[in-house]
Amino acid sequence: MNTLVAEPSAARPRSAPAVDPAAAVARTRARPGLGDTFNQTFAMAWRALKKMRRNPEQFFDVALQPLLFTAMFAYVFGGAISGDVDSYLPLLIPGIVAQTVLTTCMATGVQMREDMDKGVFDRFRSLPMSRIAPLAGPMMADLIRYLIAAVLTYLMGLILGYRPGGGVLGVVGAVLLAVFTGWALAWAFTWIGTLARSARSVQGISMMILFPLTFLSNAFVPADTLPGWLESFTRINPVSHLVSGTRDLANNGVITAQVGWTLLAGLAVIVIFMPLSVASYKRHL
Amino acid sequence: MTATPAVRADGLVKRFGDFRAVDRIDLEVRHGEIFGVLGPNGAGKTTMLKMLATLLPIDGGRAEIFGVDVAAQPHRVRQLIGVTGQYASVDEDLSATENLWLFGRLQGLKAADARATARRLLEQFGLEDAAERKISAFSGGMRRRLDLAASLITRPPLIFLDEPTTGLDPRTRGQMWNTIRGLVEDGCTVLLTTQYLDEADQLADRVCVIDQGRKVAEGTPDELKTQVGDSTLQLQLAPGADQALAREVVFRVLGEEPVTTPESGRMNVPLDVADRAADVLIALREAAVSISSVSVAKPSLDEVFLALTGHGTDTGTGTGTGTARPAGVVPGQDTNSPDKPVMEKAR
Numbered sequence A: 001m002n003t004l005v006a007e008p009s010a011a012r013p014r015s016a017p018a019v020d021p022a023a024a025v026a027r028t029r030a031r032p033g034l035g036d037t038f039n040q041t042f043a044m045a046w047r048a049l050k051k052m053r054r055n056p057e058q059f060f061d062v063a064l065q066p067l068l069f070t071a072m073f074a075y076v077f078g079g080a081i082s083g084d085v086d087s088y089l090p091l092l093i094p095g096i097v098a099q100t101v102l103t104t105c106m107a108t109g110v111q112m113r114e115d116m117d118k119g120v121f122d123r124f125r126s127l128p129m130s131r132i133a134p135l136a137g138p139m140m141a142d143l144i145r146y147l148i149a150a151v152l153t154y155l156m157g158l159i160l161g162y163r164p165g166g167g168v169l170g171v172v173g174a175v176l177l178a179v180f181t182g183w184a185l186a187w188a189f190t191w192i193g194t195l196a197r198s199a200r201s202v203q204g205i206s207m208m209i210l211f212p213l214t215f216l217s218n219a220f221v222p223a224d225t226l227p228g229w230l231e232s233f234t235r236i237n238p239v240s241h242l243v244s245g246t247r248d249l250a251n252n253g254v255i256t257a258q259v260g261w262t263l264l265a266g267l268a269v270i271v272i273f274m275p276l277s278v279a280s281y282k283r284h285l
Numbered sequence B: 001m002t003a004t005p006a007v008r009a010d011g012l013v014k015r016f017g018d019f020r021a022v023d024r025i026d027l028e029v030r031h032g033e034i035f036g037v038l039g040p041n042g043a044g045k046t047t048m049l050k051m052l053a054t055l056l057p058i059d060g061g062r063a064e065i066f067g068v069d070v071a072a073q074p075h076r077v078r079q080l081i082g083v084t085g086q087y088a089s090v091d092e093d094l095s096a097t098e099n100l101w102l103f104g105r106l107q108g109l110k111a112a113d114a115r116a117t118a119r120r121l122l123e124q125f126g127l128e129d130a131a132e133r134k135i136s137a138f139s140g141g142m143r144r145r146l147d148l149a150a151s152l153i154t155r156p157p158l159i160f161l162d163e164p165t166t167g168l169d170p171r172t173r174g175q176m177w178n179t180i181r182g183l184v185e186d187g188c189t190v191l192l193t194t195q196y197l198d199e200a201d202q203l204a205d206r207v208c209v210i211d212q213g214r215k216v217a218e219g220t221p222d223e224l225k226t227q228v229g230d231s232t233l234q235l236q237l238a239p240g241a242d243q244a245l246a247r248e249v250v251f252r253v254l255g256e257e258p259v260t261t262p263e264s265g266r267m268n269v270p271l272d273v274a275d276r277a278a279d280v281l282i283a284l285r286e287a288a289v290s291i292s293s294v295s296v297a298k299p300s301l302d303e304v305f306l307a308l309t310g311h312g313t314d315t316g317t318g319t320g321t322g323t324a325r326p327a328g329v330v331p332g333q334d335t336n337s338p339d340k341p342v343m344e345k346a347r
């Protein structure tokens, strides 16, 4: 290779530059402040909301699943499990809420993956912004999804004849608990989203986690009808706690230890998976 | 006080497995200049730029932006640079205004300031009419301009442009050139990559040529041209003239083959000494090769590239003959016309 490196010489003459880089360097900050992080997270949430408004079809699954599943499960299993539909509904509705919220989490992870593959993420990475904002922003916007999913399920239950014993407050509490748990668990799926190679694989992995979790729980059947080993699993399954917690709130209007366990599990998921997601997002370039 | 360079890289390395996409590149870009990084497809331009812009981890060596270490203080570096990547990095689902507003907000502008900045930039880049349109309905040129506008929101002192004019029509390319010159007049430093030798020649104060991850030359466009010979004899063969014979004659006189464009019958002959032009012309006359026009010009960067890399503008192997100036067929020898890609992507 004939390397010919010319001596650097004077460039074309130019008037003195108006920008003072030394001042610019002095203005820079070593890391984003808390206030910046909040503002950036809200800006990213605004972006996610805009996108939701422009692509309302992505709400189809959130909206249809509770309606379809509630009706199907009520009429198919109602007679077999509880004798009739009316007495099955108090058992079923909290289960469907839990299931819908979990499916919505999966959608959060899948969409995060899809979004991260877009060119605009190159720009987010090149901006002096907090690394958590691109993850936390969309998740804030997703609170709306969980809310829609939970509210629709209860509405469908009411239409089918469900009369929650916990009254309005109990149901509101149950909805909030479900929304919080969904949001917390979404961090785990976001982590999968930042790790996996494609949106399709996020979907596949998430399904494999979600199906056993929701069906090997007390979501659709009373746990004491199950064989012993399965019953023990359903007792430690966090989804069971969520289902029991929402049942206690919606049907009886009481805050039980189940509610506490659910909140604790949600917090644990956030504490573990939020840093993991951010670290994996930083690495993933 | 010696001014801190805008960019300084020492022995920059990027590995993808065993493959070195960037191989020990040293770089110094002075404040206030346009620095061109020139190289064919796959040379490592984008990879190098991404490392400097904190978008890819640096595997070896170190880099500083205005004296701030890129690997150690990426967040600081991001406050000093604007990056316009090779592929548009704006949000397809948002309008132009919304995009600029969002990027402004993300960089700490107040909502009203972000809106005002968005309006100012859209006007500056001639995009007011498309302000509310979705980006997916934008043409390639509009997208490119919006992308550049998005890099200028906080008026960063250093701007990275990865192939800013690839895929633009001649007029839009000319506009983009003016925009880039304007940036530097405002006091910015610009580091741009390009595959167009002509573009580097027109825009850049200094150029570095990279090939297969290595730096093969650096200097002002004029210095690089000087390395190839002082001037070029440009011949336009008459229609029907025997091109093969013409090449042979030139080879006999000068000991090397000219750069030819078979479609148009053009031949560029690098000359160490301008006097040799007469020898070539006489020899052609004696061989009865007729010529429709002749000119002697300073060499284009095409020839510089051929001379420096030894294998023309392709990235394949086997074309390099090891001689200082191997034969090459370079399409579109019209130097100074921005409408022609001077380097073809594939052969």
Ligand SMILES: Nc1ncnc2c1ncn2[C@@H]1O[C@H](COP(=O)(O)OP(=O)(O)OP(=O)(O)O)[C@@H](O)[C@H]1O
Binding pocket: B016, B021, B039, B040, B041, B042, B043, B044, B045, B046, B047, B048, B086, B195
């Ligand atoms: N993520 C990656 N993994 C593996 N190889 C890569 C990766 N990114 C780039 N490369 C390789 O590194 C080399 C340099 O690529 P780069 O994109 O920097 O070239 P370039 O000079 O920008 O080319 P172009 O003009 O086509 O944009 C290429 O051979 C490319 O295949």
Ligand SMILES: [Mg+2]
Binding pocket: B045, B046, B047, B086, B162
């Ligand atoms: Mg490139």
